[in-house]
Amino acid sequence: MEIQLTVNNKTHTVDVPGETPLLWVLRDELKLVGTKFGCGVGQCGACSVHMDGIITRSCLLPVSIIDKAKITTIEGLSEKNNHPVQLAWREIDVPQCGYCQAGQIMTASAFLAQNQNPSQEEIKEAMHGNICRCATYKRIERAVQTAVEISKKTTK
Ligand code: FES
Ligand code: FES
Numbered sequence: 001m002e003i004q005l006t007v008n009n010k011t012h013t014v015d016v017p018g019e020t021p022l023l024w025v026l027r028d029e030l031k032l033v034g035t036k037f038g039c040g041v042g043q044c045g046a047c048s049v050h051m052d053g054i055i056t057r058s059c060l061l062p063v064s065i066i067d068k069a070k071i072t073t074i075e076g077l078s079e080k081n082n083h084p085v086q087l088a089w090r091e092i093d094v095p096q097c098g099y100c101q102a103g104q105i106m107t108a109s110a111f112l113a114q115n116q117n118p119s120q121e122e123i124k125e126a127m128h129g130n131i132c133r134c135a136t137y138k139r140i141e142r143a144v145q146t147a148v149e150i151s152k153k154t155t156k
Contacts, residue, residue: 001018021059032075034102041060045130049106085143088143097134112148
């Protein structure tokens with residue numbers, strides 16, 4: 001089945017079965033391998049992308065239902081890897097093995113787009129569904145707080 005989809009502001013046409021999860025279209029067809037396979041059942045967050053700005057688990061999303069929604073992956077989050085969340089992640093040096101981190105960053109960036117001044121509890125709640133086998137949770141929380149501060153400085 002031929003399917004058109006918009007990923008990182010570019011339109012692509014792929015020929016795959018309609019039930020193919022978006023994750024595999026991103027990785028195998030479009031070679032956007034920043035989005036990771038973790039559990040395949042919506043439990044870990046490694047495959048998180050934005051669909052029209054909303055955080056979405058690409059391992060569960062059949063590519064045929066995306067229609068005209070715009071998908072953003074870690075590769076398209078910013079032009080120069082300078083989204084406040086990416087800057088904060090570098091400043092705090094969050095990753096250990098790195099495997100879960102694209103999903104963490106996509107979750108944090110979608111959350112902060114909705115809530116520019118979150119409390120610590122709100123940050124914990126927003127990030128709690130993203131599993132990190134290396135247990136970088138404390139650094140993730142600090143980095144989300146740092147991203148809030150960076151965003152405030154850059155929008156002054
Ligand atoms: S791979 Fe999608 S939630 Fe785990
Ligand atoms: S940094 Fe290793 S799984 Fe999160």
